[in-house]
Amino acid sequence: MSWADGVFWLLAAVALLTGWRVFRTDSMVRASFLLLASFIAVGAMMLMLGAAYLGFATIFMMAVEMMVMALFMVMFMMNPAGLNPMVMVHQHGLAIVAGLVTFAGLSAFALSLDLPDRPLPGGAEVIAPLGRELLGPSMLVFESAGVTLLATMLCVVILSSRSGRFGPSDLGSVPPAVDPAIEEDP
């Protein structure tokens, strides 16, 4: 049980505990930043596993996403700051059972694994091969990710801004009838 294992289990405990607290706190801002703490713990674990780039990339990407998450949760949730206790739960029993079954099933699967044991050589270069992979054989993944992100951007703009193609989207943005005489029923 070297100190590396000790740190790993500490980070695992942090990740799981903050993950659980996310659904237990009343304040939405605390919930978002607890989830960020869970992601940072996972990022640190990735760093310990040798993924020098992915660890910090996870931390910085999740910091941004949890900031946006906090903004939206406060914008839409009732009682956003948890001044009154937050009771926003339904089908609680089912959820607990599903969670436990998922955990049990996946961990049983993980324990029964006997994959080849080829650990990453210590101090190996990891970012350059990823770069070559990205620009070489997996270039299709790279460009299709770009197109997917473009599709996401367009979809986000269309869905979230009020200006629909034919007038405000919440008034239905109904296209004008070809023959103005025919009254379009809303």
Add this chain to the structure above:
Amino acid sequence: MTALIALALILLLSGGLMLLLAQVEVGPMPGSEPQKVPFLGGSEPATHAWQRFHLRYYPMTLLFIAFEMEMMFMYPWAVVYAEIGAKALAEMGMFLLILSIGIFYGWREGIFRWQ
């Protein structure tokens, strides 16, 4: 690995130092009720300030998350760029072009303003 430990130590210890300074209770009393009223230029606040705050740049933040993914792809590209050369520039140019279409469309739809 030791660099990571050093970074973590620096972050935690300096943060802890400031946390200690920030919460040392000094001064006669923790604050009477009229002292704790938030400052609004002398007016009485009607409600709590915490609210479902209607931020006006939400489309920008959503587009930002999608655009942020591009950074994730650009860092490894930057490392091998000098090695691969013009082909890498062309690929990243196309990638950037694709995502700039998204930003141009967002700008045309007016999401970079207060909604």
Add this chain to the structure above:
Amino acid sequence: MMGPLTALPLTLCVLFAGMILVGVLDALAWRLLGRVPIDDDDRLTLGGLRAVIRRQSISTERPDLAAWRLAPALYFGLAAAGLALVPVAVAVGRAPVDVEAGIVVWGAVEALTVIAVFLHGWSSNALLPLMGAYRFVAIGLSIMLVSMFVLIGAALPAGSLRLTAIVESQRELWNLVRQPLGLPLFLLLGLAITLRGPLDYADAPDLAGGTSAEDNAQLRLAWQLARAAMLVAFAAMAATVFLGGPLGPVLPGPVWLALKAGLVAAVLVVLGHLLARPDASRMMTFIWVVLLPLSFLDLAIAGLEALR
């Protein structure tokens, strides 16, 4: 590779020295540029500390006290982590913390700084800080993108994300010359994360001090010290990435780094006192429509130049 035992004291000492320098710079700028101390800030001076000792610390009616105290601590910790990345000496080529993806760590520091400022504004449950916090997130997130494109542009010739490699790649030509748009765009980020001048949407005078409107005594001093620390960290990072860090003909490495960082900090303080703050929505449009394409152009310049 410096062990944690030497890295930690070195970083903290450089940080405190830098903060005292920032206090002097602010006082100098205030005296040089005009007599009117419009905004108040506690400085790491005896007067500032003495003022805090006997002050009463009051909170608001129902704040998120843990988050309120966490914000300056997180802000100061991020400044220290940012400073620790900076390579101090060329000869030994070592930084207190020499990680393979130095720029990505700085990106994480920027992102978490935006969160620290938002937490500082949110947690006091008062309207003026809340508006300051929300306004800052819009500008902080937008300007962060521009800074990352510029940093990637600096990493291209070095062929690595490691800061020591970036310093090495500037041995014959500084990045300031190689990509002229780089430093000006990066300075704008500096103004944003140290809450100064035109990009100070969090602690602005039109919100009576914004996120610091409800701060008093220790919290106020802690926030201003963290702000000064972030200026030191940013100045060191800008000097490293664009001005060749410890590289320099005669003087030893650390002296060059200190001089260049001091220059960048002075420029930021002057810009902070000089430039006016546009409306938030106008600035957000300006960043996305003008500065982002400029950073693309800067990246293209760096890319073409690295091909040569």
Add this chain to the structure above:
Amino acid sequence: MAVSEAIPRGHRQVRYFAAIGEDALAWVEGLARDAGLRRVPTPRAASLLLIAGRLPERSWPALRRVHDQMPHPRAVLHWGEGAQPVPDAVALAPAATPAVAMRALQGDLDRGARGSSPDLLPNEPPAPWLGKGPHGQGGEGMMGGTPYGRPMTMRGDELRDGLRLDAHAVTLGPFAPMLPPGLALDLRLQGDVIQRVEVMQPPFRDAMVEAPFAAAIDRPMSAAGLERARAVHHLRCLGRFCALRGAAAPAARAYASAYRATIGGRVDLGSLRRWLWLSGLRPGIAPGLGTLSAAQRGCLSGPALRAAGVPDDLRTRLEPYTGVGFAPIARQAGDVRARIDQWLAEAAQALDLAARLEGLPPTTFAEGLEGPAGALGAPAGGDRGDRPALDLDALLRGLEWGQAVSVLASFSPDALRRMLGAAG
């Protein structure tokens, strides 16, 4: 550079929060030249409360709240005449300079020689909540009750983007540092965009601004002195605007030029113009911001009216000015940018006029003259009573907070008071 004393040895900076009453804005801004006094934007950062000028009765409750929001040890200094809003305040005659008294007060506080001024309001929570409600925090269900003493904001209508989220009702008080002194606004906000504005209290009267001009109606005054006073007023307004927009150096330059103009020294507005251009103040303001509708334009007067395209200036018809060939400056846009340019241009013109009118003997303007914020006592210009009152709600509705503060700061406080139709 403006003359000011360095901080005397042994004294640290005195941090004070200024509650500015009637006729006192110019005094408080004059204090800024003293390096030992620092005006802070919130009472939280202050150890002294400086009450400047006379406070009308209606603003005393607000002053008590501001006084109680200061951390201990604290003290109060009432600089001016009029009744004492705070019982154990140190009174100071209007003529005296407060710097010495403030340093003495601060010294007593530090040494403990003076007790901290006690709370003026009772020590109870805004609404009784402790122990009430199922969980003892005074709330019911998710949004009900008064958790921790205050109710929660409820949803309301939305002007701009159709998301009906929380409509936050808030009043920003007479002593808000970013508003003209005395102005209290009742705002309905969605986020930081204003849905509805209602003026609770108009700005306090500031007779200091028009004192020399009002005096010129009944006894002879030197025209050059009047023009210098006009320049000082415009430069101060410009300095206030720059400070609110975060351009500290140009603001300091403007105040320094105003100070040199008061003591009759040579003022170089060219350098101020360069500072303002360098600071990017103008491009930061949205064009067309704060333009009044045609119907509303009737309530404008003085530089604001001339910035809105109406070159109406009494000086074109008065004797000493026609002699030196005075021509009014007018702009068309009538927005915040035009009003700022108008201030700067008219300040330069006033200083130039002052130089030209230097030699003339003092004259009386029995039939009225052009004050800094509009015509004074002028029968020819039509009496001022019939001007429509400014509808602030129409002007500020739909603006984000920063823009609304800039629009309010683009009028001089006294002009704004007159436009809001406040008597007295």
Add this chain to the structure above:
Amino acid sequence: MTLQAIGVVAAGLIGLGVYGTLSQQSIVMLMMGLELIINGVLLATVGFWSLTTGGLPEGQLLAIVAMAVMAVEMAIGFALVVAVFRRREVDMTDRLGSMKH
């Protein structure tokens, strides 16, 4: 720090995510659960990459694609919440039974 240990921790995160997704009424909190699930997936991906493939670059690419999935899911999710809230002023899953406006 064996593969089994990482597997169990990742399973724990995914279990927590499933619990969160199923138990929360508000759409935004439901998305927090989804984020937690992808967090677990991310950890498992990097674990397998580091301990079994000996540093094969495709492993890291799969982790980046997982992050891209998380970003896309979050962006589209919030855009939907905004559109629905603008139209129906509700963000609770229970009261969004029908798709008809």
